[in-house]
Amino acid sequence: xxxxxxxxxxxxxxxxxxxxxxxxxxxxxxxxxxxxxxxxxxxxxxxxxxxxxxxxxxxxxxxxxxxxxxxxxxxxxxxxxxxxxxxxxxxxxxxxxxxxxxxxxxxxxxxxxxxxxxxxxxxxxxxxxxxxxxxxxxxxxxxxxxxxxxxxxxxxxxxxxxxxxxxxxxxxxxxxxxxxxxxxxx
Amino acid sequence: xxxxxxxxxxxxxxxxxxxxxxxxxxxxxxxxxxxxxxxxxxxxxxxxxxxxxxxxxxxxxxxxxxxxxxxxxxxxxxxxxxxxxxxxxxxxxxxxxxxxxxxxxxxxxxxxxxxxxxxxxxxxxxxxxxxxxxxxxxxxxxxxxxxxxxxxxxxxxxxxxxxxxxxxxxxxxxxxxxxxxxxxxx
DNA sequence: GTCTATACGAAGATAGAC
DNA sequence: GTCTATCTTCGTATAGAC
Numbered sequence: 486x487x488x489x490x491x492x493x494x495x496x497x498x499x500x501x502x503x504x505x506x507x508x509x510x511x512x513x514x515x516x517x518x519x520x521x522x523x524x525x526x527x528x529x530x531x532x533x534x535x536x537x538x539x540x541x542x543x544x545x546x547x548x549x550x551x552x553x554x555x556x557x558x559x560x561x562x563x564x565x566x567x568x569x570x571x572x573x574x575x576x577x578x579x580x581x582x583x584x585x586x587x588x589x590x591x592x593x594x595x596x597x598x599x600x601x602x603x604x605x606x607x608x609x610x611x612x613x614x615x616x617x618x619x620x621x622x623x624x625x626x627x628x629x630x631x632x633x634x635x636x637x638x639x640x641x642x643x644x645x646x647x648x649x650x651x652x653x654x655x656x657x658x659x660x661x662x663x664x665x666x667x668x669x670x671x
Numbered sequence: 672x673x674x675x676x677x678x679x680x681x682x683x684x685x686x687x688x689x690x691x692x693x694x695x696x697x698x699x700x701x702x703x704x705x706x707x708x709x710x711x712x713x714x715x716x717x718x719x720x721x722x723x724x725x726x727x728x729x730x731x732x733x734x735x736x737x738x739x740x741x742x743x744x745x746x747x748x749x750x751x752x753x754x755x756x757x758x759x760x761x762x763x764x765x766x767x768x769x770x771x772x773x774x775x776x777x778x779x780x781x782x783x784x785x786x787x788x789x790x791x792x793x794x795x796x797x798x799x800x801x802x803x804x805x806x807x808x809x810x811x812x813x814x815x816x817x818x819x820x821x822x823x824x825x826x827x828x829x830x831x832x833x834x835x836x837x838x839x840x841x842x843x844x845x846x847x848x849x850x851x852x853x854x855x856x857x
Numbered sequence: 858g859t860c861t862a863t864a865c866g867a868a869g870a871t872a873g874a875c
Numbered sequence: 876g877t878c879t880a881t882c883t884t885c886g887t888a889t890a891g892a893c
Contacts, residue, residue, distance in 0.1 A: 490877085511696040511781035513868060525870080527877050535869065590776060593836050595697035605836040635833070635842055640822075643829025647821070650779045650791040656821055676859080699886060711888080713859050722888065 493531060493556075496521045501543045505586045509540060509597035537600065540592065544604060547588060555579060559615050565623035570666040573614075576641065576661065583648040583657025590642060613638055616668070621668050633668050640664065679717060680732075685810025687729045691772045694804065695783035714759060718828045726778065730790060731772060741765055745801050751809035755802075755851040762827065762847065769834040776828060799824055802854070809855050819854050826850065 491499075499520040503512045510530035517539060519526055534536035555575035559568050580587065589609065592601045600604035621627055677685075689698045703725060704711055710809040718724035741761035745754050766773065775795065778787045802820035807813055832847040 507781040508694060508696065508779065510694065514870085515868075523876095524878060526872090526879085529870070532878060535836075586780065590832050591780065591834050593832070594772065595693040598835075602836065604840065606838055609833060609836045621829050632845075636826075636846075639826055639829035639842065639846065641825065641829065642832040644827035646776050646779070646828040646832070647795060647825050649784075650775050650788065650795045652788065652792055656825065659818075660825065700888090710860060711858095711886095712861085712890090715888070716858060836878075 491522060491581055496531065497539075497546045498525065500539050501546065501588075504543055504588065504591065508591045508594070509536075510541065511593055512536065512539075539649050540597065541602070544588065544592070544601065548608070551579065556615060559619050560610075566665060566669060567617075568619050569668055570617075573664045574663050580641075580644070580645060580657070583645060583654040585645075586649065587642060587645050590645070609638060620668050623670050638667055640667075677708060682709065682717065683732045686725050687732065687774075690726065690729055690774065690777065693776045694780070695722075696781055698722065698725075701742050707747075726783065726787070730774065730778070730787065734776050734794070737765065744799060751805045752855060753807050755854055758802075758805075758851045759847050763829060763844070766827075766843070767832060768847075769831060769840040771831075772835065773828060773831050777833070795824060806854050823850055823854055826853075 500512075500517055503516050507513075507516060514525055514536065514619045517536075521528065523531075523617035528539070529535060532542065535581060555568065555572060558575055561568055561571070563571070577583075579585075590606050591597070593605055613631065616637055617627070617630040620630035620633050620656045625633065640660050641664075644657040648654050648657040686698075686703055689702050689706045693699075693702060698726035700711055700714065700722065703722075704714060707714065709717070714725070715721060718728065719826035720855045744761055745756055747757070749757070763769075765771075766848055770799040775791050777783070779791050792834060799817065803813070803816040806819050811819065826846050827850075834840050834843040
């Protein structure tokens with residue numbers, strides 16, 4: 486019974502899960518094949534350049550998901566505090582309360598770093614700017630807002646690592662819970 | 672001219688550099704062999720279990736270095752602020768101002784995670800406690816001190832990632848510069 | 858303690874049948 | 876669009892000479 490056993494979107498979701506768990510180099514075609522239920526050749530049919538294309542598809546998918554489900558919160562017509570609250574709630578959901586690793590961490594190391602570092606540099610800069618804009622709306626100077634936003638991104642990334650190392654999601658949850666207040670504290 | 676072309680300590684230092692750059696799975700024996708100047712068989716002579724032993728030696732070496740050169744600052748007979756300042760200066764040097772990656776990040780992913788995660792859980796807990804003790808000396812409650820210390824470790828890890836993603840060491844440098852003041856802010 | 862040689866499986870990748 | 880088969884390269888690991 487040939488016919489798409491799985492949709493491309495579903496395949497990409499499972500590919501992302503493998504990258505999250507094993508990193509770029511650790512995500513072997515065998516693991517990707519098992520996770521998707523697709524044979525090696527089927528993977529190459531969908532992703533002609535193999536792992537690089539799968540990683541690119543993973544990045545595109547994650548970016549699109551965030552652009553649809555998380556970032557818009559920062560542009561809604563709401564008070565700064567509520568915008569930030571919706572945003573951090575969205576992020577906490579995205580990272581499954583700290584269970585999931587972030588590709589910004591995984592894909593800026595080793596071989597993947599040479600391929601994707603510039604992608605993530607742009608993404609991180611854009612994220613900091615988007616948060617800073619909201620903080621600025623709340624009455625902080627551009628420089629102060631930018632530093633606070635950078636600290637927020639640092640806290641997200643650091644909390645993911647500390648939670649992973651400890652095997653305990655509470656640090657991540659605490660950071661996300663307190664983030665809005667910290668961004669707006671006088 | 673057989674004879675140790677390189678000391679074991681020097682070999683371990685170069686092995687650590689490879690792990691830092693490529694992560695655990697990305698650190699192939701070929702790369703480790705090139706970095707140390709030792710043939711594959713020589714590596715197995717020094718590290719009978721191959722990569723696992725090299726990673727263990729890397730961890731032991733890093734732990735010993737920190738225990739000698741960085742952590743003692745937290746136990747010196749100095750005011751809390753000066754202890755923390757010496758400590759953060761030591762860490763900044765250890766991470767080469769943000770240029771170096773942290774093994775806590777790299778070795779808690781993928782296969783390495785299964786091998787070493789518990790090692791890092793212990794290390795992170797011990798580090799948080801050591802920082803918290805000093806913060807407590809400065810007059811904060813145990814709970815408050817512990818949370819502040821956890822935030823400090825989160826900031827270190829996050830700053831390393833953000834600096835790496837941006838290709839810019841300034842976020843890390845800023846975090847280290849401001850860490851003492853943040854830990855002791857009223 | 859280092860080297861060359863080699864074994865062996867895993868990884869990435871492709872060809873061609875269905 | 877998926878499969879089996881195949882290919883090559885790379886990674887890990889060992890044997891044995893020097």
